[in-house]
Amino acid sequence: MKRLGALGSVLRQLGQAVVVVIGSTLFLSLLLRLLPVGLAEIYAGGFDEASRAARLKELRLDKDPVTFYLLWLRDFVAGDFGPIVSPGGGTTPVADKVGSALPISLQLMFYVQVVALVVSVPLGIYTAYRSGKRSDKAISYGLFTASSIPNFVFGLLLAVFFGVTLAWLPPLGYVSPGENLVEHFRTMILPVASLAIPLIATYTRLLRADVIATLREDYVTMAVSKGLSNKRILFSHVLRPSSVTLFTSFALNMGALMGGTLVIEQLFTIPGLGSEIGIAIFSRQFFALQSYVAILAVGFVLFNTLADIAVGFVDPRTRERRRA
Secondary structure: OHHHHHHHHHHHHHHHHHHHHHHHHHHHHHHHOOOOOOHHHHHHOOOOHHHHHHHHHHOOOOOOHHHHHHHHHHHHHOOOOOEEEOOOOOEEEHHHHHHHHHHHHHHHHHHHHHHHHHHHHHHHHHHHHOOOOHHHHHHHHHHHHHHOOOHHHHHHHHHHHHHHHOOOOOOOOOOOOOOOHHHHHHHHHHHHHHHHHHHHHHHHHHHHHHHHHHHOOHHHHHHHHOOOOHHHHHHHHHOOHHHHHHHHHHHHHHHHHHHHHHHHHHHOOOOOHHHHHHHHHHOOOHHHHHHHHHHHHHHHHHHHHHHHHHHHHHOOHHHHHHHO
């Protein structure tokens, strides 16, 4: 029965993934056909009649919108993400851009989440333990202010102050870890901080609330009566059951980070997927944009699925609720 319940959960997640990907990409595909300037004019407007017809056939723009979408979806599932079409008529596979840009974006998101968790977990436990004290109020007010400021504003402030005024860190550019590891981390500090500060505020406040609630449980009172140290109670008995909301928020924010990197990567000239999406929008590479949206949708659903699995391990009670 347990295996059937787990299989049913996986199948539900796969069904959600299919619905999200098809829904988002189909909407975008149909929306592109409603542009004031049609795709045929964008990609074949300057060609003669014979070349125009060949161009439209090559790009499948001679098909009706539904057929065009189904053909694109078939290719996407097979790993063909479509072309990036140059004005002169040449094409470059979108997969080449994804292969070079996606690892950089994932790298950035990994750094952001690690920094956010390393800072917010001890901070959340401390503020919960000091609930109502001056230090808790000061930290809580500061976190509330930080959570209300967009990450691109943090990025601009950090780039100007640390990159331009003090010249401590490079305000722009990206260096791969294989090229120079020290310079790699130096170029990543500002973009990581820009995205991590709002997350630290969110994670700390969520963990603080859950830790305060857990400290009121009977088994914690019993642990205190047995004379266990505060450190052991907080980290052995309180942290794990208080981490369910944190883990869920962690996974959901991986999807949100995909959107956040769109601005931050362009702000700091990091050649990730966010920068490629920006380039696709401004250069009207709509075929590439459709594939990028599908990749983001798949990633968002994947992270949500991993969140459910992680929460099940952190708090087995959630698995019992799903089976009930």
